[in-house]
Amino acid sequence: MKITxxxxxxxxxxxxxxxxxxxxxxxxxxxxxxxxxxxxxxPQSQFEDFLEYSLGADFKYDxxxxxxxxxxxxxxxxxxxxxxxxxxx
Numbered sequence: 706m707k708i709t710x711x712x713x714x715x716x717x718x719x720x721x722x723x724x725x726x727x728x729x730x731x732x733x734x735x736x737x738x739x740x741x742x743x744x745x746x747x748p749q750s751q752f753e754d755f756l757e758y759s760l761g762a763d764f765k766y767d768x769x770x771x772x773x774x775x776x777x778x779x780x781x782x783x784x785x786x787x788x789x790x791x792x793x794x
Contacts, residue, residue, distance in 0.1 A: 716771055727774050731765055
């Protein structure tokens with residue numbers, strides 16, 4: 706028998722850590738989007754536009770966002786490399 710965890714958006718996760726982390730990420734994204742919308746006085750923030758353009762879908766409601774969360778260690782590595790390139794530039 707395999708134990709899985711289901712987040713509030715009904716996404717199934719193999720670990721409790723991934724499930725809780727995903728829920729926290731969604732909460733933080735919502736807060737960031739609201740803050741950006743207020744600051745930019747726009748219905749959609751530049752950050753939301755970036756996510757939508759980069760992923761080609763809605764981060765929260767599409768499997769691409771969930772896949773990105775599941776493979777976030779690759780994203781962290783990419784960000785580290787970008788920071789390194791910027792620092793050396």
